[in-house]
Amino acid sequence: MNKYQLYKLLRKHEDLKVKRHPMFDKNRFMKFLMIFMWLYYAAILIFMGVTMAIGMKGAYNGVAAFHVLDGWFPIVLIIDFWIRFVMQDTPVNQAKPYTLLPIRRSFLMHVYLIRSGFSLGNLYWGFMLVPFGLIAIAVPFGWIKFAGWLFGWWLLCIANGFCYLFVRTLLAKHMAWLVLPVLVHGAVIAAMVLPEHNWLDMPCTALLNSFANWNILSILAVFAVIAVLYYANFLLQNLMVYNEISKKENVEVKNTAKMSYLNRYGQLGEYLKLEVRMKTRNKTPKMQFVMGIGFMLFFSLMMYFTDAYSGGFMKSFICLYNYIFLGLTTLIGVMCHEGNYIDGLMSRRESIYQLLRAKFYFNSFLLIIPPLIMLPLMISGKMSVWMNLGYLFFTVGVIYPILFQMAVYNKDTFPLNQKITGKQGSTIQQILSLVILFLPIGIEKLATLLLGDPWGFILLMCLGIVGVLTHKIWLKNIYQRFMVRRYTNMEGFRASRNS
Numbered sequence: 001m002n003k004y005q006l007y008k009l010l011r012k013h014e015d016l017k018v019k020r021h022p023m024f025d026k027n028r029f030m031k032f033l034m035i036f037m038w039l040y041y042a043a044i045l046i047f048m049g050v051t052m053a054i055g056m057k058g059a060y061n062g063v064a065a066f067h068v069l070d071g072w073f074p075i076v077l078i079i080d081f082w083i084r085f086v087m088q089d090t091p092v093n094q095a096k097p098y099t100l101l102p103i104r105r106s107f108l109m110h111v112y113l114i115r116s117g118f119s120l121g122n123l124y125w126g127f128m129l130v131p132f133g134l135i136a137i138a139v140p141f142g143w144i145k146f147a148g149w150l151f152g153w154w155l156l157c158i159a160n161g162f163c164y165l166f167v168r169t170l171l172a173k174h175m176a177w178l179v180l181p182v183l184v185h186g187a188v189i190a191a192m193v194l195p196e197h198n199w200l201d202m203p204c205t206a207l208l209n210s211f212a213n214w215n216i217l218s219i220l221a222v223f224a225v226i227a228v229l230y231y232a233n234f235l236l237q238n239l240m241v242y243n244e245i246s247k248k249e250n251v252e253v254k255n256t257a258k259m260s261y262l263n264r265y266g267q268l269g270e271y272l273k274l275e276v277r278m279k280t281r282n283k284t285p286k287m288q289f290v291m292g293i294g295f296m297l298f299f300s301l302m303m304y305f306t307d308a309y310s311g312g313f314m315k316s317f318i319c320l321y322n323y324i325f326l327g328l329t330t331l332i333g334v335m336c337h338e339g340n341y342i343d344g345l346m347s348r349r350e351s352i353y354q355l356l357r358a359k360f361y362f363n364s365f366l367l368i369i370p371p372l373i374m375l376p377l378m379i380s381g382k383m384s385v386w387m388n389l390g391y392l393f394f395t396v397g398v399i400y401p402i403l404f405q406m407a408v409y410n411k412d413t414f415p416l417n418q419k420i421t422g423k424q425g426s427t428i429q430q431i432l433s434l435v436i437l438f439l440p441i442g443i444e445k446l447a448t449l450l451l452g453d454p455w456g457f458i459l460l461m462c463l464g465i466v467g468v469l470t471h472k473i474w475l476k477n478i479y480q481r482f483m484v485r486r487y488t489n490m491e492g493f494r495a496s497r498n499s
Helices: 003-019 028-059 067-071 073-086 091-098 105-117 126-140 143-173 175-193 201-214 216-246 260-265 265-279 283-305 313-330 337-345 351-373 375-380 384-402 428-453 453-467 471-484 484-497
Strands: none
Touching: 028 067, 028 126, 067 126, 067 201, 073 143, 073 175, 073 201, 073 283, 073 313, 105 143, 105 216, 126 143, 143 175, 143 201, 143 216, 143 283, 175 283, 201 216, 260 265, 265 351, 283 313, 283 351, 283 375, 313 351, 313 384, 313 428, 337 351, 337 484, 351 375, 351 384, 351 471, 384 428, 384 453, 384 471, 428 453, 471 484
């Protein structure tokens, strides 16, 4: 079998892996929903491209509209980088099934790295760039310049994708590597936003303009950067692949926190310890927590230093997002991580009820983080204190009870120490996530419209307080309904444990 035939076989296996996945039939509706959301965001990008081209063309006299966009292209690449955490897999995980077969590792790495570079995801920003370029470049300057400009954007997206792969692979080794992109992106944003004039405006504009003019030196320079990133990823992926397959871990003997102060709460205290240790020891929950903090900081800083999110809807969305993100990533899959050891949990009377109580208390305690992050926004007046109080209590007393209902219906085990993008969840989890993201904003807008600004948020607080005061009642109800379905759920947890 030659290399071309082997490549075709790998492509065939990728298609079969998707079709034969045990979640395929369960998530068929979710796949249609994902296609709809893909088209929805594509339509948003097309709309943004058209409106920006028309708006910039009239707002900046004497400056070409595409030069204005080019001056801010690092922001697009930063957004693209962080979106890839949800959408893009790493070559190490794709190559796992083949490394014990008589196939050269170098060939596998080259195949998956090249496919990552030429993936359709690198063209997704074209939904915004193509309509923008047609109006701002092709009509006034010609099609050749438009083609060079698009080609330059595509090369930058490829380089950005290889940067992501490098960082994502390092994160599998240690979470501390997340500091690297945070510092780099923070420095770039600071250089663009904090000074009176964007320091990166002229260099970025000159680079994209050289692409539009088909400057060979600029194109070769970007190709050289891509080659360096490609080779760095190739070496790193080869170094990591066997550790990923064998799940080899360096076990260090160290003193762990005993949290003896929780012993006074008996079984509830033990489950509180379990929640803390899950967040601090297991890769997947830890990664979700760190990413949540990172996204909250990112949106809060963007709102603090710019007026891009000063509109009413975006202000409400950021405030709600900051309060629900940590709980949403955990509670939408409540009991799914516990599916790894559900048989042990079921061996004790009412242990599930105590576990649900511990989860509610622990996730409620984590809500002290968002107000601390958004404190500068409240001090500066960019966000209302009443809005924060309203969404704080509404999250604990209304959103959390809704999310906890998933404990009755979840029956798919989520891995504790694998990457975040492994399983995408069931249909009902995806639909509920969308409802949680947008329904509270609708309730807030309606309440403030009918009752006025502070009283609308006070109504959200009152609804939340009712949910908090009655938490033992609805948690007991969830526990009783879970026990009715316990054998069905346990069978699902066992069946999906190694899928």
